[in-house]
Amino acid sequence: MTTVYVYALNQLADWETGYVLSELHSGRFFKKDAPSVSIKTVTSTNEAITTMGGMIVQPNCAMREVVASKQNLLILPGADSWDSPQHHPIIERAQEFVIQGGTVAAICGATVALSHSGLLNDRLHTSNGPGFLEMVSPAYQGKNFYVDEPSVSEKNIITASSTGALLWAKQILARLDVFDEKVLESWYAYFGTGEPHYYFALVNSLENPGMKE
Numbered sequence: 001m002t003t004v005y006v007y008a009l010n011q012l013a014d015w016e017t018g019y020v021l022s023e024l025h026s027g028r029f030f031k032k033d034a035p036s037v038s039i040k041t042v043t044s045t046n047e048a049i050t051t052m053g054g055m056i057v058q059p060n061c062a063m064r065e066v067v068a069s070k071q072n073l074l075i076l077p078g079a080d081s082w083d084s085p086q087h088h089p090i091i092e093r094a095q096e097f098v099i100q101g102g103t104v105a106a107i108c109g110a111t112v113a114l115s116h117s118g119l120l121n122d123r124l125h126t127s128n129g130p131g132f133l134e135m136v137s138p139a140y141q142g143k144n145f146y147v148d149e150p151s152v153s154e155k156n157i158i159t160a161s162s163t164g165a166l167l168w169a170k171q172i173l174a175r176l177d178v179f180d181e182k183v184l185e186s187w188y189a190y191f192g193t194g195e196p197h198y199y200f201a202l203v204n205s206l207e208n209p210g211m212k213e
Contacts, residue, residue: 002035002176003072005061007090008043011080013162014053016107019191020075020169024178029187029205034178035071042066044086052079063089068096073176078108078162091117098156105172107151108162115140124154128161166191180205 004024006017023029024037040061043049048058066074074097076090091113094104098119106114111127114120115137126147127133133140145154150164153171160168170188173179179187183205190198 001038001071003038003040003067004075004176005066005072006039006041006075007077007087008041008049008051008057008059009077009079009081009087010049010051012049012051012057013078013108014051014055016160016162016165016168017075017077019166020105020172023169023173023187024176027178029183029202030178031180031183035176037176037178040066042090044089063093066093068093068100068102070101072097073103073105073172075172076104076106076110076113078110080109082109082113087113095119101156103156103158103172103175105158105160105168107160107165107168111159112136114157114159115142119157120145120159122155123157124152125157125159126150126152126161126164127159 025039041057041059042061042063043059046059046062048056050056074094094114095117097104108128112133115133116139118139120140121142122145124145124147125142126149130146130148134143151158151160151167151171158168158171170184173184186198186201189195190202
């Protein structure tokens with residue numbers, strides 16, 4: 001069983017996790033031998049939060065229950081509230097994930113929180129544009145590892161800019177190994193281009209007996 005922990009905080013950017021969570025929850029394009037995935041939401045206070053879009057998210061997992069291990073993954077969404085000290089414990093847990101060989105996926109403002117911890121100082125990564133992390137994080141020393149791309153995966157950390165949610169989702173799905181490679185490419189191409197032949201490739205994957213329905 002793979003557990004995907006989603007850290008929810010006030011002013012969470014709803015759209016940034018939409019692609020990946022909808023696929024992980026529905027399993028509609030999972031390959032036949034995909035690992036079982038459990039999604040757990042976590043907040044700093046074990047109380048509900050309100051997203052940027054006004055949605056209420058009720059956590060179903062306490063911080064103490066988050067297990068940092070090789071097979072698990074921690075999602076850190078973007079938000080306007082990452083500067084609060086109350087989020088330090090989840091960044092400490094992110095460091096544990098990296099040490100244990102688990103995966104941390106951070107997007108937009110969450111990349112700033114990772115830069116404060118030094119986790120981006122020695123691996124390829126991205127954020128909201130060249131120079132952004134230097135401007136907002138005095139502890140950041142990873143300029144030479146910055147890649148100006150929507151999303152970058154390196155050494156168990158997947159980072160993305162505020163506009164990189166689709167590629168970020170693709171890299172997370174690939175890391176979890178839940179899609180057949182051809183299905184993943186069709187999924188990414190369809191949502192990235194809107195070309196109908198990619199859509200039909202996805203529909204056919206649902207009818208393929210080797211795929212889950």
